[in-house]
Amino acid sequence: MEDSSIPSLLTQEADGINQLPGQASTANSANSVPRIAYFPDSFHEINGVAHTSRHFEAFARRRDLPFLCVRAGEREQRLMQHGNLWTLELPRGLLSFALEKDLRFDPAFPRHVPQIEEALARFQPDLIHITGPSEVGVTGAGLAHALGLPLAASWHTNVHEYAARRSEWLLRHLPTPAADAAAHTIEDVSMAVAARFYSFAQVLFAPNAGLCAQLERSTGRRCFLMPRGVDAELFHPRKRARAINDGERVLGFVGRLSVEKSVALLAAIQRELEARGVQNFHFVIVGHGAEETWLRANLPRAELPGVLRGEALAAAYADMDLFVFPSHTETFGNVVLEAMASGVPAVVTPDGGPKSIVREGETGRIVPDEGFAAAIAGVLADPAQHALMRLAARAYAEHASWEAVFEGVYAAYKNLLPAGRGSG
Secondary structure, three states, X not given: OOOOOOHHHHHOOOOOOOOOOOOOOOOOOOOOEOOEEEEOOOOOOOOHHHHHHHHHHHHHHHHOOOXXXXXXXXXXXXXXXXXXXXXXXXXXXXXXXXXXXXXXXXOOHHHHHHHHHHHHHHHOOOEEEEOOOOHHHHHHHHHHHHHOOOEEEEOOOOHHHHHHHHOHHHHOOOOHHHHHHHHHHHHHHHHHHHHHHHOOOOEEEEOOHHHHHHHHHHHOOEEEEOOOOXXXXXXXXXXXXXXXXXXXXXXXXXXXXOHHHXXXXXXXXXXXXXXXXXXXXXXXXXXXXXXXXXXXXXXXXXXXXXXXXXXXXXXXXHOOOEEEEOOOOOOOOHHHHHHHHOOOOEEEOOOOHHHHOOOEOOOEEEOOHHHHHHHHHXXXXXXXXXXXXXXXXXXXXXXXXXXXXXXHHHHHHOOOOOOOOOEO
């Protein structure tokens, strides 16, 4: 069981994994525990924001920290309190529309403001933390301003890159130079709008150092690292049911089946592997999304079991031989870390967060799109190298603790609070 005492947590300064070089912690009160009102964009859905948010709430519950989570759900719930953990779940209404298969946006969500204000008045937060420009995040930011509370904001999704990728179908009839220029403009404008929103916060968090640096330049705010952790007991090589050398090779993907994840590259990888004479492989693609029908039609070697959770997901990871993740828009790559915890090396692109997890040639490969098939074939052709990569991937993931992630977040909160603010 986790130690519920918090002084040791708050007296630790954020180390290299939690903050950028040169960003020293400036604790005001080693014994103060800030009261956090957390407004996540997503909580129950299947995505990185929701995954992180559920772990954040669980961390607060284990440590008995004063924590209020205000989130959207399927049905309205009154303000609930269990020890120091408070929750307020509010429904999205008839005006909401789909952003993803399991995620909606409700432009009328501010109708809940009176109920949220009442919850905040009872909870008495020291600061508000939002996760992005959703209806929940915008409401949280507005209330922080109205109530004169410090605001923290964490960046979880590269919305500017998503906007550019999702505009490609609109631009497909333009000449290539014009389409590329338009996509770059959409990305630049989206980033400027997002940066303007994030600049309303006093402190920012991002999952990799490159994003932190970019946000500091574009917003003028300090940004602290907020990486991701993994449950290394749930995701474990011992969950593997297949024999290591059964003659077949399983290439895995887990995530949203959408255009911004570059899942179409999986079909190109299959064709190139076959052209290289590699035949003893198939894909296991876990998840759902708009590209699922296309993948079923274009990946005859693939199994698509849909969304898996818990032990079923852990078993699927452990039965993979390589994790193939071609996304260029990922801010971190929770699924990459889960695969590595399962003893599965990963092949990723040189863009985004996964490259900060994978160590080239040691825990996987970092290659451009056109290098995926060659990298996969090379690893699978060398059983000794593959075995070493498995061990190294697991060893790396064992040190990626959710506890350390959120301890670093709480250490950074101290930069927001005046001396003596916070409950003992």
